[in-house]
Amino acid sequence: SMPDAMPLPGVGEELKQAKEIEDAEKYSFMATVTKAPKKQIQFADDMQEFTKFPTKTGRRSLSRSISQSSTDSYSSAASYTDSSDDEVSPREKQQTNSKGSSNFCVKNIKQAEFGRREIEIAEQDMSALISLRKRAQGEKPLAGAKIVGCTHITAQTAVLIETLCALGAQCRWSACNIYSTQNEVAAALAEAGVAVFAWKGESEDDFWWCIDRCVNMDGWQANMILDDGGDLTHWVYKKYPNVFKKIRGIVEESVTGVHRLYQLSKAGKLCVPAMNVNDSVTKQKFDNLYCCRESILDGLKRTTDVMFGGKQVVVCGYGEVGKGCCAALKALGAIVYITEIDPICALQACMDGFRVVKLNEVIRQVDVVITCTGNKNVVTREHLDRMKNSCIVCNMGHSNTEIDVTSLRTPELTWERVRSQVDHVIWPDGKRVVLLAEGRLLNLSCSTVPTFVLSITATTQALALIELYNAPEGRYKQDVYLLPKKMDEYVASLHLPSFDAHLTELTDDQAKYLGLNKNGPFKPNYYRY
């Protein structure tokens, strides 16, 4: 359902930052994160609660076990998802949860217990949301909110949904991708009373049917939309335009969805405020820089077991993703070359100690080629022809256009699948090129996205919903906004306890000297971080 090429936001497109919250105490739960008046979440205690879990091990091994188990839950999905093994479409089944409700549609409600375990594991690395839940549940900033959501349905999303419920919202949910639903998690949510309509392996008809079931409900009308990709928004526009009369706002997470919103807005067709959470600082840094810094190594190791020390690597593109990849590879002793088109980023690469080259200047000598430009045909057949034997080629960019893989589908080349996601492409002279994930995104295909990164996203979404839902009439017009900087800072601050990080507070005197509010926002909108 997602277009392949996600258009970049147009150059020069103005992103409007939502107005700052002048009143620091607007949401009392935001008052203090690291300082501790009474409601303060004591991090020390939290840790104990978490460590009570049966799977308790050191933090490191814990997170390892999480990523394993979430991989397991996918790869071994057969074991308990398909063990039910019925070919009956969930739409045909009559299921009720233990409270007698049948206001949901999932693969198998009986998997709820497994799903609950997954959710509990996810909660370990999503302490920000749990903390938000505790802080705000007295206040219930979402009381009365009726949220219809369309996102990937995973354990992490479940933590978000249950947080929204704990803050007072009613939720109805469907999946934004026909493959990504974790059936057992959907079951656990249904069991807990959330109206979920999703299963793994929906048909396209199922996909829209699920969305429709979320929206089209007697006696219940949504007043908030949480979307990922814009399909839900699109559906509501097409089928139930009147629903927008009650909608207070749309929160959109993906690049695609945001782009669609900007187009709507440009065409003057956006009739409610929308919040672009994709471009919030914290989320951007984690989705790109920090996540890719780790997953490039993980993805390459899992697929090829390559050793990085002394290897010559060329990274195409020095944006956030490229910066992350380069930092990680350099740290392991690889010799890293960069290609860039933007002179400012190129100069940054120089100053960070990387050689800036054109691809064809180094293509014969490198051991690994990594693309992260967002561009198309960055690695062409001509480059591939000139690579040395056993050169590894992979893509960390957003779509599968960067490596011209179709050019390799010619009769003289032999393809050999040596592992899942690993192809050897063999030239007539015996030269092999190792192509990973057929040029698709390496970190999604061959690695996992850490729960901590998803926690950043989910927290950002939750705060955007709170902000839009509680905004006084007129603060937000029918336009697309960025998350207010103060909220962005709050997302970050909720994640600091994970690092046992102790944030310094301004004294009154210092705050006055700097002309800042002690509780932020601390930076002007144009600040680059």
Added chain:
Amino acid sequence: SVQVVSAAAAAKVPEVELKDLSPSEAEPQLGLSAAAVGAMVPPAGGGDPEAPAPAPAAERPPAPGPGSGPTAALSPAAGKVPQASAMKRSDPHHQHQRHRDGGEALVSPDGTVTEAPRTVKKQIQFADQKQEFNKRPTKIGRRSLSRSISQSSTDSYSSAASYTDSSDDETSPRDKQQKNSKGSSDFCVKNIKQAEFGRREIEIAEQEMPALMALRKRAQGEKPLAGAKIVGCTHITAQTAVLMETLGALGAQCRWAACNIYSTLNEVAAALAESGFPVFAWKGESEDDFWWCIDRCVNVEGWQPNMILDDGGDLTHWIYKKYPNMFKKIKGIVEESVTGVHRLYQLSKAGKLCVPAMNVNDSVTKQKFDNLYCCRESILDGLKRTTDMMFGGKQVVVCGYGEVGKGCCAALKAMGSIVYVTEIDPICALQACMDGFRLVKLNEVIRQVDIVITCTGNKNVVTREHLDRMKNSCIVCNMGHSNTEIDVASLRTPELTWERVRSQVDHVIWPDGKRIVLLAEGRLLNLSCSTVPTFVLSITATTQALALIELYNAPEGRYKQDVYLLPKKMDEYVASLHLPTFDAHLTELTDEQAKYLGLNKNGPFKPNYYRY
């Protein structure tokens, strides 16, 4: 006193809707204003960045230890400082205020940043440049080259006595009759006979300013500044001279004055005068001289400027005050410093700005070099020069994780130090965590650290209480933009003994014998105890030149009477002109790729909100 001044400054802030000062970021402490001075001034003279900080200097108790070493000779200059008080130039408070206010400037009321239109018709290719640069005679390895430059530019100051003061006349340049070899006397410098020395300095500077040289060659056929009459007021150093001669090569006529009474390199001014530039500047001007020089630049029979290049806003101010009619012919103002930019935004807000102005201080490339890259190197250099310490295994706390803090931390981590960070902004704090630094509050680690570095832009980050608890021989220094971060005044109490052990290095001794090593009395370490590399100044100068070209050639109506940021495309071009230095080969988009991305092949490549 310090407090009074800062309070006043703080009082101003709210009205400014102060969004801008990044507390954790000691931003442009490098604004060329102070930077060039620091760069060119030898260690003791480095005091100069603070020197123009009149009020505080005046009231500060005299330094306990007498200056020592060769630099002591310059101490008297510091003593003179208060006289310069009228000069607003680099007053630290002023400076800090400008930072904050200057930033506000950027944010228009609706929170968007004004940026100049991006279309630039003049395309400049840069493929074949580097070869030309390499032809230079003095070519040696880049590393040693830059080292030799920084040495030689230091020399030119410390040995200034040798050829600047050898003339040793006490006659004011204003009273002298001097002519250059072509018979012109349209200038006023200390001693025209020093021209040859100055020319050598300029040639050395040209080595590390390949971008300007490239621009000169590329654009001199086209002469994009033909007909431009530029009046300038900046530091007059070898680097500025390269800029000025570039402007000349591009077709402009220039008249120049100094923006700081101490920072002029006399021999460079002489060299410029010799090659036909009307320069009015010398080191050690009086305040009256200062304005006289500016006036001589502006007030000429038969010559009226149509462009202003200003650093600090004094020139602009003078013209507003004395020759308001002149603005009828002025096509634009290019302003480089935080202070000057702030003044322009105030004018603009008051509706008094009657020509377009360009704020080059906040361009991406310049900001990155002034803060991140420059400080990443100068923190190590400054500490080494003053203390000769070794960094491996040392515990260091860096207060503030803005651009300056990020640079300091990266350098120290690379040396094997154990680095702690303090922050007030949760986003920057999270960045520190993800970069592998422990985020702490200062009092949690103050007993155990070997070095404390401040770069917050804030005041009293290190208090007397912290200082009391530090361990013996802890080093305390400031990389932030002003001298407010460490509460140095609190150390001026009778029970503590101050001992000046080297220039810029004080030992403060507690009754129990504990010593703390305070560097540069809490002033900016990188200006006081290190140098600003020519390469960084090259970025600034190139940015200025391009801003002048853009404003001068802009079609009527593109720029209104407002303050603009340098168009992103120009910003990218500044970067691209510096790439050949690294032998960096930029990739070009194919037509097909450009279409796919929806970009022009020649840029701009990023939207305005892109964070780099």
